[in-house]
Amino acid sequence: MDISQVLFYALSAMALGSAIMVVISRNPVHSVLWLIITFFAISGHYILLNAQFLGIVNLIVYAGAIMVLFLFVIMLMNLNAETEPQKNKWLKLAGVVAGGCLLLVLVAALKQAEVKGKVAELGTGDIGLIKNLGNALFTDFVVPFEISSILFLSAMVGAVVIGKK
């Protein structure tokens, strides 16, 4: 095992463990904090793949902005473990069935997704560097890129309209 393998396993354990904690912790604020740790672990994976730009943007956008807003809302609504309403038992049953269906779909989809002999480019790949990513976005994928920015713009206008009401 070399260093990057050790790092890979440590980061994977961190990501999976904290992702499970997001689901099972009772207090919503704790869930958000565990989710932030998950994002850090995923950013660590990006850096292992030499995609430093993606890693840091993941942190700035998700951990730095979106999660702060989540935390904002949860803190203002004062959701606590005690005030959490008891779920209907039919709702729980429906949840179990839906989860089982998702598992089946995932198994069916992943069965064929096996790619043999393809190894992640640890520390050598360069598509995640800012120069290559910018080139790819503004040459090969310029139309989807612009369309998604128009989507963001319309979402922003929509938020302003809702806020004005």
Add this chain to the structure above:
Amino acid sequence: MHSALLAIDVFFVIEKLVLIIAIVSISLGIAMYETYFERKIAAWIQDRRGPNRAGPFGILQPLADGLKLFMKEEIIPNTSNRFLFILGPCLAMLAAMMTSAVIPWGGKINVFGREMNLQIADINIGILYVFGVVSMGVYGIMIGGWASNNKFSLMAALRGASQVISYELPMGLSLIALLMLTGSLKMSEIVGQQIDSWYNVLYQPLGFFIFLVCAFAECNRTPFDLPEAENELNFGYHQEYSSMKLGFYLFAEYINMFISSVVMATLFWGGYDIPFVNDASLAGWGNWLAALQGLALFIKVAIFIFLFMWVRWTIPRFRYDQLMNLGWKGLIPLSLINMIVTAAIVLLKSNGWKF
């Protein structure tokens, strides 16, 4: 298998460790004496004497303050969340210290025949790293304020968080304009370009001004210290804190001030470049040149820190709606215009000034 695990460049690790320890202790020492100079400058502006009891000219005052904070009783409120209550000040401190990792503090030095870069990590996303760490800083305030289980603390924490998020936008936009000129996110390269030609502040005066205002807001300094508005919120987000945990919050503010001064000096004022001198002609000086360059950086930083204090004791605090109006309706359009004009000029220049 185990020999491969140990295949680390030991000297590299030791070198970086020494550098990290040096930089962290320098920033802590500077933050310590910032508290002293803040009080001295306040006294000077208000025609008082300031601290003058502990040691000559009161020079030991920060030590006395630190000792006092350590001696105080530590109180954790009963109904608060213990773990998060302690995590809050730790996060504030951690985020404040982490930014220093990508700053180039001087040129290369030669230690025992080994060339050493006075920069902890020269990553090719330097500015974005600074930006990411700054956006983490808000968690210290928010978690601390929420875990105190006190309405005033929570209100102050939410104020602080929304202020930091709002002012991050114009800060980022002014940085985009700067990046269009430099064409690189590497801190060392940005400094290198400024050493070879003019300082960035000459190309981006408006961008620097916007960045400066946003730095004041990000550090929660007057006139933007709304999260600590005593007359509205008792004491602010750290109301329930006592002893050194309170000290950590206050200390983190001073470290932030130091680090943001360093970032401003590095991005806009040439970093460790010695002004009016051609650094390349002094290359024979070896390590002394690096020391001089570090000194030049620290003089620039000291001027910025003085500016921070001068503004604090001159300008009164904004009202909260004024703060938000300034951020969203004043600075963001201004920085957008700055960005578009810069982009147009860069494009025209690369086309050889033809439309």
